[in-house]
Amino acid sequence: MLDFIYNTPTKVFFGKDTHKQVGRIIAEYGYKKIMMQYGKGSIKKSGLYDDIMASLNDYGIEVVEMGGVEPNPKLSFVREAVKVAKKEKVELILAVGGGSTLDSCKGTALGSANEEDVWDFHIGKAVPKAALPVACILTHAAAGSEMSNSAVLTNTEINMKKGVSTEFNRCKFAIMNPELTYTVSKYQTACGIVDMMTHTLERYFTVCPDTDITDRIAEGLLSSIIENAKIVMENPTDYDARANIMWASSLAHNGLTGCGRENLLAVHQLEHAVSGIYDSVAHGAGLAVLYPEWGKYMVKHNPARFAQFARRVMGVKNSDDITAGMLGMEKLREFFNSLGMPSKLSEFGIEKDSVEELSNACTHNKSRAVKSYIPLDFEVCKEIFNKCF
């Protein structure tokens, strides 16, 4: 087991109607003036906006609103929000939404408390020394940003998407009411399920042995997600299934599933190449195609681990490790398919002749290899991408 630091300071308020407690919670922390960010207004149609404002008003919390956060949140929006947050001297940034709104708020919180431009933190030019507190009312179970230390922004000036990980990115508190996810579409629900599963799988499939406890927790999470995903797909308003999925998304990415192991996120890097070039590809859907193909390529490089996953999570009985491992990845692909996820990149309208471009994007034009059981250099990337058609 590798040494690790475990830090999950986010206080979680989980359950029915918890969003209506937001005013009381913020008042108890002693904040009087906040910035609230949200997306394109669906929270107004659903009544969520009114519920939140009523609670904030009840406790005399002053609110500066910034609606209009886009998917793949934009640096330009964050820079604007930072100006407003500084001018208005807000004390907390509250996200109402999913991963995109959260990441926009994290950027705003960093930008508002440091001298440097927030993009400097994303490109590693500077290290943040402080941040305004961030909090959220979560409306989508997927990215795990509500408890994670990371945030991703897109700089449209130079067409670059970059993440930054810092403990300042941990939310002060997260309000999670599974009922708020009832209206998430089947497709987006499925994308979220793939996202949280791969957050767990990416940490599970690394090279550190003798981390039974982290293995078992990861296997438990995956089994639970698979079980509840089936229920949610049939009945999107099943409270307990939505609750299990929502809590899983946080635990998958808050550090718990990586304790004592390397955290490489190799397949995320392959996927970022895809959705970086093909903007219409949803992150989860891209991962659904890539993960099983990456896995099938890798089975021979660590048969025991792939077989463990296959047997403990996917119910494979085969005694030969390589066969079991391959079957496990095939069953994973079938499961993703059963959620309505694609299994080929061509389903996104991507042509096979893009394989070179994708492999160049992954390897920064052959100048590096993605770290995995074997280094994913240009040739290996090509081989894996080729399998995705």
Added chain:
Amino acid sequence: MLDFIYNTPTKVFFGKDTHKQVGRIIAEYGYKKIMMQYGKGSIKKSGLYDDIMASLNDYGIEVVEMGGVEPNPKLSFVREAVKVAKKEKVELILAVGGGSTLDSCKGTALGSANEEDVWDFHIGKAVPKAALPVACILTHAAAGSEMSNSAVLTNTEINMKKGVSTEFNRCKFAIMNPELTYTVSKYQTACGIVDMMTHTLERYFTVCPDTDITDRIAEGLLSSIIENAKIVMENPTDYDARANIMWASSLAHNGLTGCGRENLLAVHQLEHAVSGIYDSVAHGAGLAVLYPEWGKYMVKHNPARFAQFARRVMGVKNSDDITAGMLGMEKLREFFNSLGMPSKLSEFGIEKDSVEELSNACTHNKSRAVKSYIPLDFEVCKEIFNKCF
């Protein structure tokens, strides 16, 4: 799934030699003067004391020492420590030891930051409004106090042992080096393993359905503990096995295994009656006797849940739920036995005619029942205790 609040702010530094970082960590938090509590001096013999003092000196941390914390930590010691902490104006209370030292430090931290006597918090006469920060260097994997919100003190004036749960009891940070547990005796190691397993089991065996994710995490923890316990019993200096066990002790009691479920701790209440009257009974050893007997009594009141445990954790194949559940509890008893734990209260020298006294202690002289699948009133307690001879 029940609503819940999840709050685990303790920052964990886990791994080899982490105790030598204590000076740097405390300095980074900005504390300059601390109180350090420890037990009866084994840390001096082992060299741990010297390592810690060297690190604290390196960073100019001033240390007020309070050695001599006893097992079942005493209120009188805590009151003395509070006087010293107030007089010396220490800024942090550091525990070097296991659950007893931690609980003593938690009491000191509460007592030092409030007007009221610390015992008032334990008997519910007052509610703490503040606390000095507490931290620890853990030397024993068992109680889970390093991440929990609870602490137990014994008032020897009135011969009463009482716990208090408050979020002020959460450690600021916990340093966990599994190597520090190499020298814990086989018997104490086994007691610790039973303690952490029952922390998980007590939350697992409550009445809330549809918490698959919490179930799966609990089952994973239990499986991992069982697997690594066998290794540790054979080879007490197996680093990875000690590491898995140590991390399990924290996760078993920091709230994770109780999310969305009732937290009743029924068997702990039965055991407190035993070790309350018979001082020589180690908490874990008492639990090892009581848990399987409580379980066998309860199987008929929730066959499906006991069968789930038996099949997923204890490897029972039987298809009939009641038979499977009974087999699961029998296998649990066999496992505890394999660690050198007793299976009868008579092994502590307790006579069968004490059953009435024990049952009276549990039920406060027949004035209440312990909450479980069915209420454990005086008659039920008697029936369960009778099975323990």
